[in-house]
Amino acid sequence: MSKVFIKGLTTGLILQIAIGPVFFFIANIVLQKSLVDGLAILAVTIVDYLYITLAIAGIGKLLERKKVKKILGYISSIVLICFGVYMAVNVLNSININMEINQSSNLINSFISAFILTISSPLTILFWTSIFAARSVEYSLTKKELLAFGLSAGFATPVFLSFSIFIISILKSSISPLVVQLANMLVAIILISYGIKRIVKIIKNKSNKI
Numbered sequence: 112m113s114k115v116f117i118k119g120l121t122t123g124l125i126l127q128i129a130i131g132p133v134f135f136f137i138a139n140i141v142l143q144k145s146l147v148d149g150l151a152i153l154a155v156t157i158v159d160y161l162y163i164t165l166a167i168a169g170i171g172k173l174l175e176r177k178k179v180k181k182i183l184g185y186i187s188s189i190v191l192i193c194f195g196v197y198m199a200v201n202v203l204n205s206i207n208i209n210m211e212i213n214q215s216s217n218l219i220n221s222f223i224s225a226f227i228l229t230i231s232s233p234l235t236i237l238f239w240t241s242i243f244a245a246r247s248v249e250y251s252l253t254k255k256e257l258l259a260f261g262l263s264a265g266f267a268t269p270v271f272l273s274f275s276i277f278i279i280s281i282l283k284s285s286i287s288p289l290v291v292q293l294a295n296m297l298v299a300i301i302l303i304s305y306g307i308k309r310i311v312k313i314i315k316n317k318s319n320k321i
């Protein structure tokens with residue numbers, strides 16, 4: 112069972128390399144606020160385990176329906192764009208002559224924001240379902256071993272994010288307020304771009320079938 116756990120953790124860590132909008136959002140929270148706000152990674156972990164549980168339970172099969180997948184794709188894209196626009200507006204409104212930034216801690220707000228952003232992409236269930244299907248065949252996992260694999264794969268999220276925000280918190284003291292503002296705007300652009308890219312992809316897929 113320990114080998115299965117290690118395989119799951121390794122798989123999870125490898126997948127973390129594919130950095131997405133949630134990572135940039137968490138990194139921005141720590142850069143702009145405090146290390147305490149970095150505990151928002153708990154929200155990301157909770158959602159990941161929720162989706163892993165649903166994937167193991169087979170809910171991913173339901174989401175394979177084209178209509179459901181398309182609707183969820185639009186919703187998640189719109190959420191990303193809204194978050195990006197909100198962040199961009201905040202950056203523009205917070206810039207002043209001295210380029211000061213607000214570093215007040217608000218863990219609850221950070222947690223809720225990270226939770227909403229992460230859970231806004233339920234198609235992640237399909238991602239985990241495909242991973243589990245591939246690994247269960249490759250490693251010949253039993254149902255019990257698949258649970259252990261899922262547990263360890265999900266554990267990779269807090270491990271990777273904890274290490275990342277720790278490094279960022281160490282370096283942030285040497286980063287100027289201007290750089291923080293630019294980082295905020297970069298994250299906003301990334302979120303908006305991800306959202307638009309998803310919508311364009313959905314529309315293209317629809318056009319190709321006509």
